[in-house]
Amino acid sequence: MDVLEKLTVLTDAAKYDAACTSSGGTRTAKKGYIGNTSTASAGCCHTFSADGRCVTLLKVLLTNRCVYDCKYCVNRRSNDTRRAAFTPEELADLTIQFYRRNYIEGLFLSSGVFRSPDYTTELMIRCLALLREQYRFNGYIHAKAIPGTAPELVERLGFLADRLSVNIELPSEAGLNSLAPDKTKGAILAPMRQIQTRNRQSREELVKYRHAPRFAPAGQSTQLIVGATRDTDFHILRLTQGLYDRYSLKRVFYSAYVPVVEHALLPAKDVKPPLLREHRLYQADWLLRFYGFRAEELLDEGTQDFDTRVDPKCSWALAHLDFFPVEVNTAAYETLLRIPGVGVTSARRILSARRVGPLHIDNLKKLGVVMKRAQYFLTASGKMAEGLRFTPDSVLRGLIAAERPLLPQQEAVQLSLFDPAETA
Amino acid sequence: MDVIYHYDGSFEGFLSCVFDSYAHKEIPAGFCSGEDGVFSLFNSRTVLTDPDHAARVLQKVAALSPEAAVLLRRGFLTCLSEKELHLFQVVAKLLREGPGFLGNRSDETLYPVIRAVQHLNGEVHLLKGFVRFSDLGGVLGGEIEPKNRVLPVLGGHFSARFHNERFFLYDRTHKEALFHVPGQSVIRPLADFQMAPPDKTEARYRLLWKRFYDTIAIKERENPRLRMSNMPKRYWGTMTEFQGEEHFIPRTSPGAVSGPGAPAGISAPGTPPPPGPSAPGSGP
Numbered sequence: 001m002d003v004l005e006k007l008t009v010l011t012d013a014a015k016y017d018a019a020c021t022s023s024g025g026t027r028t029a030k031k032g033y034i035g036n037t038s039t040a041s042a043g044c045c046h047t048f049s050a051d052g053r054c055v056t057l058l059k060v061l062l063t064n065r066c067v068y069d070c071k072y073c074v075n076r077r078s079n080d081t082r083r084a085a086f087t088p089e090e091l092a093d094l095t096i097q098f099y100r101r102n103y104i105e106g107l108f109l110s111s112g113v114f115r116s117p118d119y120t121t122e123l124m125i126r127c128l129a130l131l132r133e134q135y136r137f138n139g140y141i142h143a144k145a146i147p148g149t150a151p152e153l154v155e156r157l158g159f160l161a162d163r164l165s166v167n168i169e170l171p172s173e174a175g176l177n178s179l180a181p182d183k184t185k186g187a188i189l190a191p192m193r194q195i196q197t198r199n200r201q202s203r204e205e206l207v208k209y210r211h212a213p214r215f216a217p218a219g220q221s222t223q224l225i226v227g228a229t230r231d232t233d234f235h236i237l238r239l240t241q242g243l244y245d246r247y248s249l250k251r252v253f254y255s256a257y258v259p260v261v262e263h264a265l266l267p268a269k270d271v272k273p274p275l276l277r278e279h280r281l282y283q284a285d286w287l288l289r290f291y292g293f294r295a296e297e298l299l300d301e302g303t304q305d306f307d308t309r310v311d312p313k314c315s316w317a318l319a320h321l322d323f324f325p326v327e328v329n330t331a332a333y334e335t336l337l338r339i340p341g342v343g344v345t346s347a348r349r350i351l352s353a354r355r356v357g358p359l360h361i362d363n364l365k366k367l368g369v370v371m372k373r374a375q376y377f378l379t380a381s382g383k384m385a386e387g388l389r390f391t392p393d394s395v396l397r398g399l400i401a402a403e404r405p406l407l408p409q410q411e412a413v414q415l416s417l418f419d420p421a422e423t424a
Numbered sequence: 425m426d427v428i429y430h431y432d433g434s435f436e437g438f439l440s441c442v443f444d445s446y447a448h449k450e451i452p453a454g455f456c457s458g459e460d461g462v463f464s465l466f467n468s469r470t471v472l473t474d475p476d477h478a479a480r481v482l483q484k485v486a487a488l489s490p491e492a493a494v495l496l497r498r499g500f501l502t503c504l505s506e507k508e509l510h511l512f513q514v515v516a517k518l519l520r521e522g523p524g525f526l527g528n529r530s531d532e533t534l535y536p537v538i539r540a541v542q543h544l545n546g547e548v549h550l551l552k553g554f555v556r557f558s559d560l561g562g563v564l565g566g567e568i569e570p571k572n573r574v575l576p577v578l579g580g581h582f583s584a585r586f587h588n589e590r591f592f593l594y595d596r597t598h599k600e601a602l603f604h605v606p607g608q609s610v611i612r613p614l615a616d617f618q619m620a621p622p623d624k625t626e627a628r629y630r631l632l633w634k635r636f637y638d639t640i641a642i643k644e645r646e647n648p649r650l651r652m653s654n655m656p657k658r659y660w661g662t663m664t665e666f667q668g669e670e671h672f673i674p675r676t677s678p679g680a681v682s683g684p685g686a687p688a689g690i691s692a693p694g695t696p697p698p699p700g701p702s703a704p705g706s707g708p
Binding site: 003004007008011012014015016028029031032033034035036044045046047048049050051052053054055056058059060094097098100101103105256258272273275349352353356357359362366367368 | 553645648
């Protein structure tokens with residue numbers, strides 16, 4: 001099989017992994033090496049595929065041969081699909097040549113479990129070592145740690161990669177037992193704990209010795225599949241929160257389950273991937289990481305799933321109308337962040353601008369506040385937007401209409417309960 | 425009395441204009457650069473670029489606020505219409521009132537400039553990803569078609585990333601190119617440029633990339649609108665994955681064309697050494 005064919009098979013097999021960022025990397029250009037990682041805190045997208053997702057890294061599997069038989073996965077051993085494997089040399093050459101042409105920011109290396117987790121990880125290490133040591137590649141590398149791999153190998157992998165990730169995939173143990181019988185919760189969490197501990201140690205060493213080797217300097221992430229099992233949003237969000245709190249994850253990715261196989265325990269093949277649900281989870285994820293929200297504030301035992309009509313922050317605001325309106329000239333940063341339509345950037349700008357003089361409603365749009373959403377929830381110098389009249393019901397309709405153009409098309413159709421003329 | 429300032433179009437020239445306006449105690453009504461010496465009813469003053477004057481203006485601005493100096497430099501690269509006038513007003517306000525107003529983005533003098541700079545920065549950020557290079561016999565070459573003059577900012581990024589390579593990046597809009605050799609990079613005007621057709625190796629990597637791009641999309645999630653809002657169509661013209669078939673066909677006579685300035689026979693800087701003996705087991 002030639003490299004073009006291998007690339008096709010192994011890209012096709014890797015495409016369902018959502019994680020594709022180069023954020024958090026801190027490699028500066030080094031003499032004699034090729035590349036660096038973007039100095040900006042945000043990652044760098046090199047293109048966007050037809051599904052609108054960012055393509056940052058060369059995302060491929062080393063091999064799609066797999067000894068496991070996870071029901072939801074295209075690469076499970078019982079699936080009748082073409083199998084291929086890169087040699088480390090082929091993949092290293094592809095990475096370097098793509099990188100030189102500025103097609104990519106680096107490599108995202110994952111793999112099916114070939115023979116055993118240890119054997120597979122050794123192959124991955126060979127490939128990454130080749131890239132780092134012989135090709136002198138100084139760009140971004142994201143590698144998958146396979147559950148069940150020996151700690152010494154994970155350790156070696158972490159010194160070669162910028163970011164490691166262990167995919168949880170199924171958000172509950174019941175889901176794991178029924179759909180991925182070869183994996184256990186313990187086997188998944190063990191490498192996550194190891195990566196966290198080792199990463200922290202490495203940071204401490206760096207304080208003492210400037211040239212101490214860095215272990216996964218961009219931290220670790222994981223992915224949860226949404227919609228393959230019956231787990232609720234509340235369950236998923238609490239799990240996410242736990243991972244951020246207790247495992248210091250940098251990111252949790254959500255992947256709307258795309259039915260690729262017919263199985264009694266899985267959604268039927270004609271079920272559309274739950275893109276809107278995935279979108280709402282990402283919105284809530286941002287609220288956890290940057291806005292100081294807790295999972296329990298957004299959902300509870302009574303309301304286990306997100307309102308599909310409005311985003312989680314608006315949902316929270318509508319349920320806490322007594323918290324509003326917020327006066328932008330005096331409110332604390334944390335309070336500003338609670339206003340729908342005010343984000344991290346615009347809240348900072350408000351803080352900076354109000355030091356110069358009192359703010360009025362007209363200033364806010366120029367500071368980046370999305371007034372379509374924010375107008376119902378704030379005052380500036382004691383005044384609301386001119387001519388604004390509303391009831392809780394019309395606020396809801398206004399918020400729905402304000403977000404509608406931003407949603408994926410198929411969901412927008414589902415929401416056509418209200419006439420857009422009612423927005424005003 | 426309204427006066428139009430004629431200058432050479434350079435950043436230093438603009439700063440000299442600012443200097444002269446204070447020296448003559450007058451407020452320019454507009455700025456005019458280069459050949460576009462349009463007929464106007466206003467009086468005009470031709471300002472000669474004076475590096476000393478320019479440095480004094482920039483020093484004064486930087487002393488009042490280092491951020492304002494950065495804003496001035498960046499602002500001058502933007503495609504904001506009448507950018508000189510907007511920038512002049514910011515400088516005038518800074519000298520008049522001090523740097524306080526710079527903290528208020530919604531300030532009416534500052535806002536248009538900040539917006540324009542944000543547009544520039546956004547374009548730079550996108551282009552860091554969207555630039556495509558071709559290997560032309562060891563030299564990397566690429567083309568862009570930006571709205572703002574992004575090369576001075578973008579150049580730093582690529583010169584750091586590919587510091588061992590030799591490359592150039594041609595800006596079709598502003599007809600200038602960035603040239604980089606290890607340890608040195610310059611931006612020079614370049615009236616016209618035609619990319620040479622790919623050789624066999626280059627065509628192959630283009631094809632591999634196109635295949636990767638086409639395969640990575642999930643059919644069930646197709647969303648052309650989202651793709652377009654993330655990556656506006658005006659960038660597609662210079663991106664490998666959106667080119668027609670002829671872009672992937674190698675030229676027929678091998679070895680006939682070598683890249684600009686690439687002495688034949690020297691292997692590409694960045695071409696890796698042959699892979700050494702391999703580690704555990706044999707490859708799958």
